[in-house]
Amino acid sequence: MNAVRFEQVTQRFGTLTALSDLDLELPAGQLSALLGPNGAGKTTAIELMLGLSAPVSGSVQVLGGDPRDAATRSHVGAMLQDFTAPLGLNVRELLSLYAALYPAPMPVARALELSGLGAQAAQRASGLSGGQKRRLSFALAVVGRPRLLLLDEPTVAMDIQSRAAFWQGIADLRSEGCTVLLTTHLLEEVDRAADRVVVLSRGRLVADGTPYSVRQQVGLSRVRFTSSLSDAQLRALPGAESLELGSRQQATFRTRQPEVLVRAALGAAPDLAHLEVTQASLEDAFLSLTGDAAVSA
Ligand SMILES: Nc1ncnc2c1ncn2[C@@H]1O[C@H](COP(=O)(O)OP(=O)(O)OP(=O)(O)O)[C@@H](O)[C@H]1O
Known part of the structure; x- marks a missing residue:
């Protein structure tokens, strides 16, 4: 089964075409990396998968359903680039609040463990460091026990330890059957960890395959x-x-x-x-x- 399916998807912002006739299938259970230079259309694609916008033409299916349906969205977790921690609540309280929004969340302690935030559980979310806020954003993305996890540049601002904790968390989630799609500019990590690489350039698909086959395809x-x-x-x-x-x-x-x-x-x-x-x-x-x-x- 495909976790994500784009058929002939075009997305425009005014006169700018951000995605152009994009066909894309992400099989369930894989870790895929969506790559492309700045402005290639990666975030636009993720926003479509999250049902935050609708395409100008073409169709987007997520977990076999419409990404804008609440039933579909309850199985999708996301870590986006802009995350502002709300004032007042501590990390554990915030995670509990989010967990309550989902039908079958994981225990808050598990989300803390997966994100390596155990030591900060009682700390005010707004007072966390930049890298810790990224970890919190990851914890919030996974606490609902998503079947599909969408991560937009998850390791930005993370130090080496945070990155190691993040990749361990991803490995644990994958062993539980979670499908993961991430964008990143850190291609060494992708080469090591991804089953699949999808490369966009100016809104079009320019390569799709395993990291090895993409390297082979280019033949350099x-x-x-x-x-x-x-x-x-x-x-x-x-x-x-x-x-x-x-x-x-x-x-x-x-x-x-x-x-x-x-x-x-x-x-x-x-x-x-x-x-x-x-x-x-x-x-x-x-x-x-x-x-x-x-x-x-
Ligand atoms: N809400 C918007 N209004 C107008 N233009 C937009 C909007 N969102 C995206 N764009 C434009 O669409 C194009 C694709 O942007 P997108 O954010 O999807 O790229 P990206 O691949 O995620 O880039 P980055 O690596 O910089 O995050 C860019 O030219 C961007 O300026």
Whole structure:
């Protein structure tokens, strides 16, 4: 079963087309990452899934129903970018209040544990630090025991410990069958944790698959070596799509023709050393897909 289904969805704000004929299916039980540069349409897609807006054309289904129906919404949890903790209530009180809105919530203690906020349970929500507020927003998103969890840039402002606690919480929820969709600009986390990557650019789908298959689809390799070649000589090597110059004469290329580049580099630089050829990272693939790759120093 699909947890989310978009068919030919278009969304506009005035003359701006934020999503254009988007077809998207997110199978239940998976952790999917919705990626794209600023303004690609990620938040717009999440708002449609939450029933906060309706598309100009096309249809959006969530958990087999209309996202605007209360019955559907009671099974969806969300952590959005703008969260303001209400004044007055402490963390436990706020979670209890939210839990009461759902038909089958989890115990508040469990939400505190999943979000790593146990030590702050009696603290006023409005007095939490930025990272703790993100954790609280996560706890509020999960306390209703959602079948679908939508997280818009959940790890922004989280420190390393908070992030580790967050990913552990996600793993626990997934083992209980929760479907998760998140947006993030931290692609290393996605590469590690996501079953599925959906890349949007200017409101259109440009890639969809496992992190590995998206990297394969782009077909970029990363070639790195040290040598005494000058900047100009490095830039003149054939097949390079981008070049980064590091310290100690280290050059890192992205290329679709690693053999061509390496052969030319070996011919030009007898002192070439520390040669590494690897599949490019998800971030490299993302930059290539969204048109931001450039030969840069
Ligand atoms: N309520 C709105 N009114 C007018 N334009 C909007 C509105 N919401 C979004 N947009 C525009 O729609 C486009 C898509 O925005 P959206 O917030 O979905 O992007 P995003 O991928 O989430 O970006 P970011 O990574 O910056 O959060 C942008 O050009 C944005 O300016």
